[in-house]
Amino acid sequence: MVQESRKYLKGKGITKLINVANQIMLKNYQNLDQYKDIFYQCGKCGNCRTAYQENGWPRVCPSGEYGKFEAYYLGGKNLLTWGLNSGKLEWTENLARIFYQCSVCHACLQQCNIPEIHNYAGEWLMAMREEAVKKGFGPMKEHTLYTDHILNEYNPYLEKHEKRLNWLTKDINLDPSGDIAYFVGCTSSYREQTVALATAEILSSMHLKFKILKEEHCCGSPVFMTGQAEKAKEIAENNVNTFSEEGIKKIITSCAGCYRMWKEVYPNKFKLNHGMEIVHLPELLITEIKNGKIDLNHSLDMKITYHDPCHLGRHMGMYEIPRELLKKIPGIELVEMERNRENAWCCGSGGGVRSAFKGLSESAANERIQEALETGADAIVSSCPFCLNQFKSNIKQEDLKAYDISELINKSF
Amino acid sequence: MISSEIITKLETIVGERYVSDEPEIQYLYHYDFISAEPEGKCDIVIMPGTAEEVQNIVKIANNFKIPIVPWVSGINFGGIATPRKGGIVIDMRRLNKVLEVNEDDMYAVVEGGITWADLKGYLNKHHPDFQAGITWSPPGTGVIPSHLCYGMFNLGMLGGTGAEFINGLEVVLGSGELVKIGSCSLSSYWYGRQPLPDLSGLFIGFEGTTGIITKMAIKLWPKLPFRTDYLPIAQTVEEGAPMMLKLAKAGLGIIDLLFINLGWAQSLMCLDQANVANDPVELGLPDFLGLITTQAYTEKQHEAQCEAIIDICKEFNLDPLTLKEQMKSFPENMQGIMGHLTPSTGGQAPVQFWGCWNFSRGGGGEWVGSYNTTRNVVKYYQLSRDVSLKYGKPPQYYCRFMFGGHYCVTRTNINFNKNNPEEILNARKCLKEIHDAVQQLEGSIMYKPPLWAVNYYNDKMDRNMYQLIKRVKGLLDPNNIMNPGQGIEGEK
CATH class of the missing domain: 3.30.465.10 (Uridine Diphospho-n-acetylenolpyruvylglucosamine Reductase; domain 3)
Structure with missing residues (x-):
């Protein structure tokens, strides 16, 4: 594929086509009206369905492959948005359901070579969800259930806030005076606690002066991604205030969703200029390794394949750092799945899909698991506890394990 | 309108999941979302997973005399898969192996x-x-x-x-x-x-x-191991076309041979309507770009073929660069999807063209695409160019030589803003006028013709051929349920 025709924007994974002059330049995170003159550039040509000009032209859209009808692919959604905007369609529950039956993984955008659709379709996919909420057709009832819980107990897992740090052991050296925080996130706090523990142990072993805030709340990603921008902003404001008041200057994340929210969505969508440095764990570790401050000594003797989390890869442009890090582990053989990096098949958990559209979610997860099995790898490794949880919930084969990158690093430390 | 009884029967064949009469699903089958052809109406869409399921759907449609439209992507620039009489769209996409x-x-x-x-x-x-x-x-x-x-x-x-x-x-x-x-x-x-x-x-x-x-x-x-793609550039189509005609009859391992004018090339650059040179000729820009692809089994054979191709080009005062070399002369932000066309530049067909050849920002495009005698390749361009410019459209011309040079395709594309009803009407007029103009050239016959072109040819075709087509259609589809309203109607 002709890769030179695009580049990743600094701090964002969204690619811009650079091979076309005179593109319409628009702002991100605007309402539908801002994009009204570009929906109809789409001719539902189907480019969004397969990895464009890759050797095997594999399918990339979990929503479309599951839903089958044109409406579930990006092309269909572009033209439904045009239909709505031009008065040919009206908001209905069904229309809202079509737009929500999508993990907003952005694999489709990467394939489209119409510059403005490539650059901005992700914006109107989200703007349509926000519009659905305003019109009373969104979110789905499952999203409302967890959102209400987030607003009361600060996590979407229907757990009590007071249990948030239950995973924390006395071996972890926290420094209450430190200005670095590990933002644990809800999935690691309540469901994949091995990720939280591994991350904290790594940071401890590095003798990093860091702390974990008891008043950390959900980052708001599950709320934001389901079109509830106002509620998500309230959650974000609360987190920013909490961490600012604690004097935090740097936040380390182990969750791709939390990383994206803090680094991209808080400042750019919500205009919360928190001024904190946001670093995903693999970024921190690769820098420390390069600076000679960390050595990975223990050989793990494993063949693994790396799954790009959508929120880290396509949404934030971080593809190589986790791979580079994994290759530093002695005894690790890293093999690629056919769909990797910008063409990675989504695990099927994001965008509110896992809670509201179980059939789609499981179908996507199983397809990814099968793809991992085909590589002959012993394990599928991700850099996001939400992906990890999805894989662990769906893997039925004995011969494939799922890990987070933090777990492997911790073992090799 | 299709009754719930029939919908239930269809659901029994393919499963409920693969049948829809929801307006939001139907909407995407009413129209091709590309061309200037009018919308149709899809009443129900169904996705069979086997040939047997297709048979059973057709039998039901036959029993109840419901129109059926076979559909894969619905895009062909003639509105051929647009349901003209309502009915069932049979979306074939599950049969994709x-x-x-x-x-x-x-x-x-x-x-x-x-x-x-x-x-x-x-x-x-x-x-x-x-x-x-x-x-x-x-x-x-x-x-x-x-x-x-x-x-x-x-x-x-x-x-x-x-x-x-x-x-x-x-x-x-x-x-x-x-x-x-x-x-x-x-x-x-x-x-x-x-x-x-x-x-x-x-x-x-x-x-x-x-x-x-x-x-x-x-x-x-x-797929032979040696391949080169040349991109010769000439000042005018009139200068470049004779060279291609000679190459078309030269053999030389040529598997693909075509030329485009600069209007078409600008669409490869993905330029928008506001930024293209409407008439590159008037501006003195080179208006002819050829593509010659040759392949060979051995290196020696390939070298000889390439040498002969270059010699022919030189006879016409052209020294062709390879596509890869030629692309280097384009600034990065003007390369568009040119590199997507051939393996020598890192690409491979298929290629995402529209949004490109229709100057993307309007999203609408249609062509007058014809099979033709190779005698007409320059005249077709000249005639369609004049009409395009009259309508304020950049002429976008493309000619491909076929089957060892036995015939060719000549095609002129028209772009328009499909969000603007006036522009759609204007595009329809322009397309019909181009069609009328090129009919002066005996041998220009549209392929994938929209209904207006089918009707044009119906009056002019050999009468016995026309009647035979009607009889064949009537025999194979006695109830006229197969894509009715398209093509030539069967004999009743």
Whole structure:
């Protein structure tokens, strides 16, 4: 594929086509009206369905492959948005359901070579969800259930806030005076606690002066991604205030969703200029390794394949750092799945899909698991506890394990 | 309107999940979302997963005399898959597999809803030494419709139109009967349409009005190890075209031979309407760009072929650079999708063209695309250019030589803003005027023709041919349920 025709924007994974002059330049995170003159550039040509000009032209859209009808692919959604905007369609529950039956993984955008659709379709996919909420057709009832819980107990897992740090052991050296925080996130706090523990142990072993805030709340990603921008902003404001008041200057994340929210969505969508440095764990570790401050000594003797989390890869442009890090582990053989990096098949958990559209979610997860099995790898490794949880919930084969990158690093430390 | 009783019957055939009469689902089947052709109406859409399911759907449609429209991506620039009389759209996309590849006889048997991406991906992975003819159309479009509607491929100089790449068919007739055509009707081999009576013509060029193809065998070709793509540039089409005509008859391992004018090239650069040179000729810009692709089995053979090609170009005062070299002369932000066209520049067909050739920002495009005698290649451009400029449209001309130079395609594209009803009307007028103008040239016959062009030809075609087509259509589809309102109506 002709890769030179695009580049990743600094701090964002969204690619811009650079091979076309005179593109319409628009702002991100605007309402539908801002994009009204570009929906109809789409001719539902189907480019969004397969990895464009890759050797095997594999399918990339979990929503479309599951839903089958044109409406579930990006092309269909572009033209439904045009239909709505031009008065040919009206908001209905069904229309809202079509737009929500999508993990907003952005694999489709990467394939489209119409510059403005490539650059901005992700914006109107989200703007349509926000519009659905305003019109009373969104979110789905499952999203409302967890959102209400987030607003009361600060996590979407229907757990009590007071249990948030239950995973924390006395071996972890926290420094209450430190200005670095590990933002644990809800999935690691309540469901994949091995990720939280591994991350904290790594940071401890590095003798990093860091702390974990008891008043950390959900980052708001599950709320934001389901079109509830106002509620998500309230959650974000609360987190920013909490961490600012604690004097935090740097936040380390182990969750791709939390990383994206803090680094991209808080400042750019919500205009919360928190001024904190946001670093995903693999970024921190690769820098420390390069600076000679960390050595990975223990050989793990494993063949693994790396799954790009959508929120880290396509949404934030971080593809190589986790791979580079994994290759530093002695005894690790890293093999690629056919769909990797910008063409990675989504695990099927994001965008509110896992809670509201179980059939789609499981179908996507199983397809990814099968793809991992085909590589002959012993394990599928991700850099996001939400992906990890999805894989662990769906893997039925004995011969494939799922890990987070933090777990492997911790073992090799 | 289709009754709930019929919907239930259809759901029984394919499962509830694959039938929809929801307005939001139907909406995307009313119109092709590309062309200036009017919208139609889809009442229900259904997705069969087997040939037997297709048969059962057709039988129900026949019983209740409901129109059915076979559909893969619905895009063909003539509105051919737009339902003109309502009814059931049979979306074939679940039938998307390569069933067999026979490397000895060099063919692939594919299902009726396969897309170019499905086919190309399968061959790349499993049969990398073989190639199918691939269109310069987007990967999500249909392989079978392209073959049936005389699509043209990047092996056009080798094999002719898509129809000539067909080795055999499995077809569901309007009655619901399943018929095999070609060598596959007598054996398990799909090597060709010979020597029995060749009935594939009952379905080629009939625009889905006589049957639904559930399987097709298509020719494959060896991918030879040595290949070069040249991109000669001349000041005018008038200067460059004679060189191509000579190359078309020179052999020289040429598998693809075409030229475009600068209007078309600007669309490859993905420029928008506001930033193209409407009339590059007036500005003194070079208006002719050729593409010559040659391949060979040995290096020595390839060198000789390339030398001969360059010699012919030099006879016409042109010294062609390869596409890769030529692309270096374009600034990075003006390269658009040029590099996507050939392996020598890191690309491979299929290619996402629209949004590009229609100057993307309006999203609408249609062509007057004709098969033609090679005698007309310059005149066709001149006539269509004048009309395009009269309507304020940049002329976008394209000519591809076919089947060893025996004939060619001449085509002029028109772009428009499909969000603007006036522009759509204007585009329709412009297209019809181009069509009328090129009809002065005997031999210009539109392929994938919209209904207005079908009607134009109906009056002019040999009467006995016209009557024969009507009789054939009436015989194969006695209840006129197959894509009614398109093509020539059957005899009642």
